[in-house]
Amino acid sequence: MTENTTNETVLVTAATGKTGRRVAERLTARGVRVRAGSRKGAVAFDWADESTWAPALHGADAAYVNYFPDLAAPDAPQVMRAFGRAAADAGVRRLVLLSGRGEPDAVVAEGALRESGLELTVVRAAFFAQNFSEGAMREGVQAGEIVFPARGTAEPFVDADDLADVMVAALTEPEHRGAVHELTGPRLLTFAEVAQEIGRVTGRDVRYVPVSAVEYAQALQQFGLPEPDAEWLAGLFGTLLDGHNASLTDGVERVLGRAPKDFADFAKDAAAAGAWAA
Secondary structure, X not given: XXXXXXXXXXXXXXXXXXXXXHHHHHHHHOOOEEEEEEOOOOEEOEOXXXXXXXXXXXXXXXXXXXXXXXXXXXXXXXXXXHHHHHHHHOOOOEEEEEEEOOOHHHHHHHHHHHOOOOEEEEEEEXXXXXXXXXXXXXXXXXXXXXXXXXXXXXXXXXXXXHHHHHHHHHHHOHHHOOOEEEEOOOOOEEHHHHHHHHHHHHOOOOEEEEOOHHHHHHHHHHOOOOHHHHHHHHHHHHHHOOOOOOOOOOHHHHHHOOOOOOHXXXXXHHHHOOOOOO
């Protein structure tokens, strides 16, 4: 059931990112007033600048909360607690939070946001399929190598379009208030199998190169990431890909009434759209 949300205003944080852009587009298509918050957009919103929060939240009825760099970051609970207070002070009634699947530290941050007393829906997502087509890993795919600290662990990659559809449902349908949804794709794949899937649709040789968390952190530093951030991020990936997330859920189907998109279909569509073109 869909609420009459066309008269509501929804703040979408990180509105130029993988999920924020998709959520904003879908809400707009439904006739919902969207306030697209980003560091350089018309609606200024920066997680690192608390002075931007109140103006962006003012007049909003709900908010899609997508914390950067990750909800498992050391400062995330403090930031979520402060953001929750700002949202409550601004009269926001409902929050929908993007969280990570199998991230104990992210659960702590979820609890900090829940202290606001506002209606909160939490969506815990697996590793995005689009990380291979839209993020930093895209360049590796184009070069023929996916370098990552995943060993032979399988992951149930979830499509970002499925995630965005779930987020929109959570923002517009009352039955999701207070719920915790856990989203995965329909199939477990190792990173080596991901490389094979992408190679199949691009007609190019793509291989997976497993590295340790230490080696990956060193590589991130070579790309300009500060040492503490690089070590934290590499450690996070190592924790997430230790096998404890190697299982499937029916979250997408329960919310949307359809099966989640398979990685093979994602890869085929991304290749057709030129995601990995030279």
